[in-house]
Amino acid sequence: MTSVRPKLKPETPKTVTAWETASGNVVWLRADLTWTQDASEIGVFTGDDAEAALEKAKSQEGEITDPYFMEVTEDGKVAGRETLRESIRANGPTVPFGVII
Amino acid sequence: MYRYDEFDAQIVKERVDQFRGQVERRLSGEILEDEFKPLRLQNGVYLQLHAYMLRVAIPYGQLNAARMRKLAKIARDYDRGYGHMTTRQNIQYNWVALKDTPDVLEELAEVEMHAIQTSGNCIRNVTSDHFAGATQDEIMDPRPWCEIIRQWSTFHPEFAFLPRKFKIAVTAAEHDRAAIRVHDIGLHMRERDGVVGFEVHVGGGQGRTPIIAAMVNEFVPETEILDYLEAIMRVYNRFGRRDNKYKARIKILVTETGPEEFTRLVEEEYAAQQTSEKIALPQVEIDRINAYFAPPAFEDKSATSDAFERAKTADPAFANWAKINLHPHKVPGYTSVTTSLKPIGGLAGDATDSQMMVMAHLAERYGFDDIRVTHAQNVVLPHIALDDLYEVYRELAAAGLATANESLITDMIVCPGLDYCNLANARSIPVGQEIQKVFEDPAYEQDIGKLHINISGCINACGHHHVGHIGILGVDRKGEEYYQISLGGRADEKAAVGQIIGKALRHEEVPGAVKTIVDTYRDLRTSADEKFIDAVERVGVEPFQEAIYATD
Numbered sequence: 001m002t003s004v005r006p007k008l009k010p011e012t013p014k015t016v017t018a019w020e021t022a023s024g025n026v027v028w029l030r031a032d033l034t035w036t037q038d039a040s041e042i043g044v045f046t047g048d049d050a051e052a053a054l055e056k057a058k059s060q061e062g063e064i065t066d067p068y069f070m071e072v073t074e075d076g077k078v079a080g081r082e083t084l085r086e087s088i089r090a091n092g093p094t095v096p097f098g099v100i101i
Numbered sequence: 102m103y104r105y106d107e108f109d110a111q112i113v114k115e116r117v118d119q120f121r122g123q124v125e126r127r128l129s130g131e132i133l134e135d136e137f138k139p140l141r142l143q144n145g146v147y148l149q150l151h152a153y154m155l156r157v158a159i160p161y162g163q164l165n166a167a168r169m170r171k172l173a174k175i176a177r178d179y180d181r182g183y184g185h186m187t188t189r190q191n192i193q194y195n196w197v198a199l200k201d202t203p204d205v206l207e208e209l210a211e212v213e214m215h216a217i218q219t220s221g222n223c224i225r226n227v228t229s230d231h232f233a234g235a236t237q238d239e240i241m242d243p244r245p246w247c248e249i250i251r252q253w254s255t256f257h258p259e260f261a262f263l264p265r266k267f268k269i270a271v272t273a274a275e276h277d278r279a280a281i282r283v284h285d286i287g288l289h290m291r292e293r294d295g296v297v298g299f300e301v302h303v304g305g306g307q308g309r310t311p312i313i314a315a316m317v318n319e320f321v322p323e324t325e326i327l328d329y330l331e332a333i334m335r336v337y338n339r340f341g342r343r344d345n346k347y348k349a350r351i352k353i354l355v356t357e358t359g360p361e362e363f364t365r366l367v368e369e370e371y372a373a374q375q376t377s378e379k380i381a382l383p384q385v386e387i388d389r390i391n392a393y394f395a396p397p398a399f400e401d402k403s404a405t406s407d408a409f410e411r412a413k414t415a416d417p418a419f420a421n422w423a424k425i426n427l428h429p430h431k432v433p434g435y436t437s438v439t440t441s442l443k444p445i446g447g448l449a450g451d452a453t454d455s456q457m458m459v460m461a462h463l464a465e466r467y468g469f470d471d472i473r474v475t476h477a478q479n480v481v482l483p484h485i486a487l488d489d490l491y492e493v494y495r496e497l498a499a500a501g502l503a504t505a506n507e508s509l510i511t512d513m514i515v516c517p518g519l520d521y522c523n524l525a526n527a528r529s530i531p532v533g534q535e536i537q538k539v540f541e542d543p544a545y546e547q548d549i550g551k552l553h554i555n556i557s558g559c560i561n562a563c564g565h566h567h568v569g570h571i572g573i574l575g576v577d578r579k580g581e582e583y584y585q586i587s588l589g590g591r592a593d594e595k596a597a598v599g600q601i602i603g604k605a606l607r608h609e610e611v612p613g614a615v616k617t618i619v620d621t622y623r624d625l626r627t628s629a630d631e632k633f634i635d636a637v638e639r640v641g642v643e644p645f646q647e648a649i650y651a652t653d
Contacts, residue, residue: 022128023198024152062130065148081580085519088528089150093520095530097195098183100453100501101444 005068006081010047013074016057017086018067026089027064029053035064039090042076102165102471103248103393105213112256113210116217120144121203128200145216146202149523155197156219157209161229161247161271162190162474166465169472171212173457179205184457186442186450188514188565189268190228190474191219195521217255222263224254224334228270230278231475234394235437235483237429240292243273244394246299246323249382253327260334264341265349267334268306271299275594280476282314282596283307283568285351286333291320298322303333303363304355307562311598312352315360317367327380332371336363397469397484402434406487412494419494421543422505427490434487438468440480440497441504441512445541446534449515450478459500467493477514477553479507510552510619511537514565518558518575519582525558527575527582527608532556535612540619549619552633555590568592570634571618572599573611582608588618588645589637602646614649621648 008014016029020037027035031043033056045053050069057067071080078086088094105113120140127137141147145156157172164172172192176184179201180194187193197205209215218225227247234242250269254260260267272279273290281287287302298320305314321329337351340358355363413420428437440460442450452460464472464482467489473481480502485493497503506512513536516522518529533556540546555569559576566572572587583605590599606614619633621644626636637645 019148019152021134022200024148024196026151061133062128065134083580084582085150088519092151093530094528095448095520095534097448097451098181098453100456101447 006071008069008071008080010050013044013046013072013079014050014069015042015044015072015076016050016053016067017070017089018057018064021061021063021065028070029057039078040076042072044072044074044076102163103160103213103251103390110210110213113213113215113217116144116215117203117206117210120206124199124203139221141199141202142220143217144202144206145219146197146199147220147523149195149521150519151521152196153199153202154521155194155202155205155216156187157192157194157214157216158219158226159191159214159474160251161227161233161244162231162476163244164464164472164474165470166461166472168212168214169457169461169464171208171214173454173461175205175208176457177454183451183453185448185517186452186474186478186480188476188478188516188563189219189226190231190476191226192474193517195517220266222265222267223261224257224263224267224269227251227254228268228279228284228476230272230274231473231481232278232428232437232483233273233473234396235428235430235435236274237431238276239272239274239290239431241273241290241297242394242396243271243290245387245391246288246290246326247271248390248393249327249387250330253330253380259331260338263334263338264343265346265351267337267351269330277592277594277596278476280565280568280592280596281305282594283311283565283592284314286330287314288326293320296322299326301329301333303367304352304360305596306350306352307565307567308350309347309560309562310350310352311562311567312356313596313598314352315355315363317360317364324382327382328374329367329371331380332367332374335370336366340366396432397471399432399435399484400486402432402486402488404433406434406490409487409490412491416491418498418505419491422494422498422503423490425505425509425547426503426507428481430484432484435484436487436490438482438485438490438493438497439475439507440482440502441506442479442502443506443512443537444501444504445511445537447501448530449513449533452480456500456502459496459502463493463496477508477512479512505543506546508551508553509546510540510549510554511546512553513537514553514555514569516557516564518556518564522558522563524561525575526560526577527558527584529556529558529564529573529575532573532575532584532608532611536615539612539616548629549623550629550632552619553591554615565592566590567598568596569599570637571615573615576605578605584608584611586611586614586618586649588642589634591634600642602642603650617648618645621645 587599
């Protein structure tokens with residue numbers, strides 16, 4: 001773990017995010033505890049359900065890498081202290097890349 | 102140019118095979134991230150914000166066309182069509198899939214390249230003057246010694262687990278373009294009574310504790326330098342702190358011990374070395390390595406070129422570029438060309454695969470197959486004949502590589518920042534682009550003259566903000582990006598750490614603040630010849646502070 005990861009209260013809506021091990025792509029847990037690379041499919045968890053989701057993710061550390069809680073709104077949008085970081089992580093760099101000016 | 106011998110080739114190949122097995126075990130779930138992380142880092146593979154990042158070593162920034170073409174191929178086949186040149190004169194790929202990294206490393210090995218020791222607490226890529234072997238102001242070519250130090254430090258068993266990472270830079274020019282005083286060890290080649298040796302600086306660095314290196318020895322003869330380096334490394338390995346990551350660099354040891362005591366410890370260690378453990382580098386070996394860096398077959402040319410002069414008259418844009426992006430060559434009729442990777446609104450230090458192919462072609466066709474990556478994130482073609490310059494320029498311009506801004510305000514050092522980096526607190530690239538826009542008028546930019554802006558997205562200082570004439574540091578304030586500005590830093594032979602001038606500014610305030618600083622300088626400079634950094638050193642930071650914060 002390298003980035004700052006604030007502690008979230010049990011009642012704070014959150015999801016579990018990680019990287020797909022083979023590709024390095026960013027992934028999030030859906031509500032059904034399967035992984036998605038589509039940020040619009042983020043599952044929202046709180047309390048014991050969230051802890052169980054994280055434990056489940058940790059048990060899959062072959063397929064995915066370094067899972068952690070990420071704060072979201074109740075409808076699954078990036079939220080909280082790390083909004084900028086997680087938005088960039090979800091949407092890619094904020095600058096066009098690989099182009100000749 | 103360095104070459105692998107049969108042992109080098111075998112070792113690198115075996116290392117690739119070993120890493121392939123490690124990746125396979127990671128992908129199968131046999132080993133998990135905690136076990137795998139140190140293995141991947143030893144092969145230059147980081148996990149960043151969006152993806153894996155592969156850092157490839159470019160020894161002292163030197164490439165040839167074949168190696169550059171391979172870097173282009175890797176960008177095209179395994180990444181998203183571009184690579185990023187770093188302040189360690191290396192290249193980073195931002196989107197390589199882990200499953201592909203063994204194939205990438207295998208391809209690199211085909212052209213005698215690797216990613217070993219580009220991460221971890223070991224001796225990293227040795228850096229040097231990007232004009233080495235070409236510039237008029239060097240006493241000799243430092244690259245043979247860079248190569249000897251590279252060979253000595255690669256897989257050195259005693260220094261594989263240092264307290265922290267370790268960076269060495271070497272220059273042989275009076276004007277320091279290699280930032281040796283902000284390195285763990287900075288070596289300045291000197292000649293004394295016909296003997297070649299090194300002025301040794303130790304304990305410089307940036308990060309959260311910026312320190313200018315202390316000179317621990319005025320002159321170590323070249324025959325003794327490897328033993329002397331070993332003495333320094335042993336003192337560091339023994340006394341460097343391992344209890345606190347943030348106090349583990351040698352700069353902390355030198356500071357806490359005191360430069361005099363540190364020097365005494367090094368001298369004591371050096372004196373205690375047994376004859377049997379001295380590194381007696383055979384002259385034949387030194388000669389072999391020197392031969393790798395023999396000057397190319399320059400032609401006898403006049404110091405001036407009619408073709409060059411005619412082209413300048415015919416094409417003002419070329420004349421303007423030639424005024425800014427050329428560096429005097431030691432051989433008459435030749436020049437060193439800086440290929441700017443800082444187009445206005447572009448991504449500092451990034452080159453696309455097609456741009457890499459253009460640079461490779463030009464090096465091969467016109468430049469004795471020699472290419473350098475600079476620590477300021479540009480690329481240099483060190484040996485171009487003035488007669489060929491206009492052709493080179495036209496091809497560079499067609500590829501978007503002929504921005505006339507070398508060492509001007511839009512030629513910034515910019516770290517990847519929060520757009521890519523997992524450690525960053527704030528973005529760097531957009532801030533740099535927004536500042537570039539303010540100064541995009543060439544007349545305005547050239548009136549300002551030489552001015553280095555360095556931008557880092559966090560305190561780790563990969564963007565060298567501490568030694569920027571204007572330094573910009575991104576900080577996180579409750580999830581919002583703020584930027585701290587410092588003035589008066591410099592990385593050259595008068596190296597200094599910049600002074601923070603006041604409270605951090607919001608992102609959108611930064612370009613205007615930089616313009617205020619620059620216009621304040623233009624108002625107070627004694628003449629157009631007084632450079633920004635000289636003016637800051639003369640008047641201090643107060644006039645600039647007042648200009649920015651007076652209305653608060």
